[in-house]
Amino acid sequence: MDESVLINFIKTNVPNVPIDEQSLLLIAKQFEEKNLHKDEYLLKEGKISGYYFLAKGFLRVFTFDTDGNEVTTYFYSQNRIVFDAASFFLKRPSSEYIQAMTDCTVYSTNFEKLNKLFHSVAAFREFGRQMIVNEFVAYKQRTLAMINQSAEERYLKLIETNNDVFQYAHLSHIASYLGISERTLNRVRQNATKK
Known part of the structure; x- marks a missing residue:
């Protein structure tokens, strides 16, 4: 396993907190490398989420509405922490x-290992806090955008x-994520191109 990508990501996201190489190696050892092929699932409905670092690739998050239609709720590009927070922290x-959406490389860990790291490595606690804040802010911005943006x-x-997103996701996924039909997405794209 090439731990350097994960280690560099952690160091980049706790720039103001000193962290020694021994602690970084300890953190990296709590993660396992996993390779996914395009269209494979990192998480399925009904399963408990792990805590993942997406080192390479592109992921799509989706669910189904009450009529059984797929609704894309999020996209993740590489160098992101990925997890279903409610499932992971509440073990639901x-x-x-x-x-x-592409071949992917992820590093995964579970709740118990992550919790031990939070309690034993102060810099990792700060890293974890920062990741949760980042995801909460992104979620809040997306929720507000669906209400107050065209x-x-x-x-x-x-x-x-x-x-x-435009390189790896299907137009139907993008339209779903934006809360619009594919026809509306085509119109929006044409209008944006003219400007």
């Missing part, structure tokens, strides 16, 4: 799926913040 079965504004923000 997930109501979402996390699917590989479809075109949400589309332009997606281009700005996660342009990889």
Whole structure:
């Protein structure tokens, strides 16, 4: 396992907290490398989420609405922490799926190992806090955007913040994520191109 990608990610995300190499190696040993092929699932509905670092690839999160239609709820590009927070921390079965849109390399750990790290490595505690804050902020911004931004504004923000989506995700997934139909997405894309 090439631990350097995970170690560099941790160091980058706790720049103001000193962390020694021994602690970094201890952290890396609590994670296992896992390779996913395109279309494989990292998490399925009904399973308990792990805590994952996406080192390479692109993931899509989705669930089903009451009519049985797939609804894309999130996309993850590489160098991100990925997990279903409610499932992971509360040990509840997930109501979402996390699917590989490309071949992916992830590093995974479980609740017990992560909890030990939080209690034994101060810098990792700060890292974990920062990751939770980042995900909460992203979730809050997405929720508000669905209320107070137009479809075109949400589309332009997606281009700005996660342009990889347009390389790896299907248009139906992007439309679903933006809360619009594919026809509306095509119109929004044409309008944005004209500007």
